Amino acid sequence: MEVKLACMVCSVKVRLKAGCSSVVRSAVGRLVQLVNRGRCTKVHRNFNLEKLRNGYLFTEIARRELQHLEKYPNAKVISLGIGDTTQPIPDNISMSMANYARALATAEGYRGYGAEQGNKELRKAIAETHYKDVLVKESEVFVSDGSQCDIARLLLVLGSNVTVAAQDPSFPAYIDSSVIVGQAGDLEDEVGKYCNIEYLECGPGNNFFPDLKGTSRTDIIFFCSPNNPTGHAATQNQLEQLVEFARNNGSIIIFDSAYAAYVTDGCPRSIYEIPGAREVAIEISSFSKFSGFTGVRLGWTVVPEELLFSSGFPVINDFNRIICTCFNGASNIAQAGGLACLSSEGLEAVHSVVDYYKENTKILIDTLASLGIKVYGGINAPYVWAHFPGRKSWDVFAEILEKTHITTVPGSGFGPGGEEYIRISGFGHRESILEASRRLEALF
C-alpha cells in the first residue's frame, strides 16, 4: 500500500511505501502542508464545508464507474446508478428549442435578460398543467435551472438558524446543502448522522412513512414523494398527516415532486392536493425526469402567497429577492423547450417516454422479485429499492459492479437508513435493461 502526498504548489509528489511508520507519514504530511502554508492565503476555510464527508454521492459513483472501466476496458458497463435519463427528447420539443435558438439571430426574435422568475407563458403553463385543480397561481411559480439549484436557493432564504428534518434515506442534496448553509451541526461519525438534523426513518416496517408522533419539531421538513431512492409514493392519508404535523408545529414542508409523472396508483402528485398545504408547504419539481431535461436544465418551485414566516412576512417575497440577487433566470432556450413540453402534443410525447422508463422499471422489479430478492418501489417511481439483509450496501454495490459490470447506488449513500439496500434506476435503453436483467439473473 502506498500513501501519496502532493505539494499543491511545487508539484513535488512523495510516495511512502507500506511499512513506513505512521509517524514518518504524518511528519511528511505536515511538512508538505507547511510548504503550502507559505503560499496560502489567510482566509479560513468555511468550517461548514469541513463537515461534509467524502464527495457528493453521485460524483463518487461516477468515479467508481470510471475506475471500473479502467480495470475492464472491454466491459460493457450498464449504468443503473445515477438517475440519468437516456431516451431522446421528443422531436416537437427539441424543434421548439431549435426554432427559439435560431430566432435569437433575428431582430424580432432576439431576447436579452428574461424575468428572473421565469417566462410568463411558461409560469402560466406550469400552473395550468401541473396544478390544474389545486389553484396555484402563475405568480407563485418560479422557473429555475433545476431542483438541486432550487434547494440551495431555498436554504439561502431560510438561513443558517433553522432546523431541518429529512427522510432517511433521502436524496443527498437536502442534507448536504443543509450542512453547507450551516444548519446541520456536526457529523456523528459512528451513526453517520448530523446532530442538528432530524432523520425521519422510512422503511418497510413503517410503510416508508415516518412515525410523526415520535418526531421532534423542526422548522423545515424535506419530503420527497414519489421518493428517491425508495420509490414509495405517499398516500393521501399519509400526506394529510404530514400537513397536519407541519401545521401543528408551525413548520415549512419542502415537498419534492420531481417524480410526480411516474405515479401510477392514484397517490397525490402535488402536496397542494392536501387541504391546508398552501400555508405550510413549498413544492419543488423538475423537467429532468419528466422530459429528459437533465442536461437542458429546467425546473420550478411553487411558493404560495399564504406561506408566512413567524413575523407574518411572506416567504415568497424573500424567495423572490434571492432569485433576483443570486440568479438570473433559467436559459431562455430551455424555457422555450419547457413550454413545448406542456403543449398537448408535448405532454403526450413526454408521457410516452415516462411510460418507457416505467416499463423498464417493471422489468427490473420482476427480475429481482423472481430471484427472491425483496424489492420495494418501482411502481410510482423509476427506482427499485432492493433489500440485501445483513449486508453492507457498498459491498453489494461493489459485488454487482465487479461481477456483472452494472452500476447501481448503495443505499447508505442516501443516509444510514439506506444501509442493506441498493437503488437500481429504471433509466436506460430497453436493451441495456434486458441485458442487465440477464446478468443479474446469472449472478443471483
Added chain:
Amino acid sequence: IARRKAAHMLKYPDAEVISLGIGDTTEPIPEVITSALAKRSYALSTQEGYSGYGAEQGEKPLRAAIASTFYKDLGIEEGDIFVSDGAKCDISRLQIVFGSNVTMAVQDPSYPAYVDSSVIMGQTGEFQKDAEKYGKIEYMRCTAENGFFPDLSTVARTDIIFFCSPNNPTGAAATREQLTRLVQFAKDNGSIIVYDSAYALYISDDNPRSIFEIPGAKEVAIETSSFSKYAGFTGVRLGWTVIPKELLFSDGFPVAKDFNRIVCTCFNGASNISQAGGLACLSPEGFKAVHEVIGFYKENTDIIVETFNSLGFKVYGGKNAPYVWVQFPGRSSWDVFSEILEKTHVVTTPGSGFGPGGEGFIRVSAFGHRGNVLEACKRFKHLYK
C-alpha cells in the same frame, strides 16, 4: 428603475422611451452561434446526439476552449475552469464557499450583486442609513480624483476583495501597474481577490484582460466572467469562473476543491445547449462574429461619449467598457435620473444605485439599436444644450 420606467410609460403612453439603463444586450446573436445552439437542440432528439446530465464543471471541449482563448500562456488549464449559468450565480456560489465568517471589500461604486450577496450570506453588519453603507464591508472609493482605483494604503484588510475591471458602472479599466499593486496588497494581507472580467473584450488599450496576467495572481485570485456581454447571451445564460490550483485557504486546502463541491451539490451544470453555443462563440468564425457585435456596442459608446463631451460634461469610462459615467456635480443622481427620464424619455441608471461613491453620476449604457442610441443622444443634446 423598472418601476419608475413603468410609471413613466403610464404617464406618457405615446412617448418612445429609450432604455440606456439596465445593461441588456439588444443585438441578435450571430448566426454561426445560433445554428450551433439549434444543432445541439435537434441532436437531443436523436439516439446518438442525446445527452443527459453533463459534468457540473462544464463540458470538456468548452472548458478547454475557454482556457485556450482567454488564458493562453497564463498557466490556467482546462481543469481550472468551471462553466456556469452566469456571473451573478457564480458570485453567490463563491459566497456560499466562503461562508458567513469572512469579511469583504468592494469598489464603491460597484455592481450591486457583490454587496447584496454578502448581506444575504450574513457577512455584513446592519445598513447604516446616513452613510448608505453596510457595516463590516470595506468600501474602496473609486473616484475621478483617484483615477477610479482605490488608494490601497487606506483600505483595511478583508478576506475577500471584489474587483471588477473593466468596471461596471464607471467603465474604468485598471492598468497593469494598478493590478500589480492590487495583487501585492492581496498577497501582503493573505486575501482572495474575486476579479470580475465580464467586460474584458471591450478593452481598447493595453490594459490587462485577465488578473492572471499579473505574476503571482494565481495564489490570490479567482476570476469570473460571462458570455452575456460578449455574445448577447444575457438570456441564454453562460459564464465561467477560474480557480487556480495554487489558491489555498489558510490551512492549505485548495479553494477549487470547495468550489467543486458546491458546484456538485448546489448546481447541476449550465444548460448543454448554451454550452454548445459557447463553444461556437470560441471557434474562429464565432469569435470573429462576437468581436463584430462588441465593436457595434463600442461604436454606440463612442457616440454617447462624444455627445456628453460636446455638451461640456465631465465624462468617464466608455473607452474600455460599454458604460459611460457622466458627472453631474452637486446633484442627486436620482434627481438627474428623473429629469432625464421626464424630459427626454430616456432611462439611465442613477450612480447612487451602485453605492454612495456613485452619487453625482449617471451611468448611461451603450447597449441598444443604433437608431435608439442616436435618437437618445439627439434628445440629450436638446436637453442640455
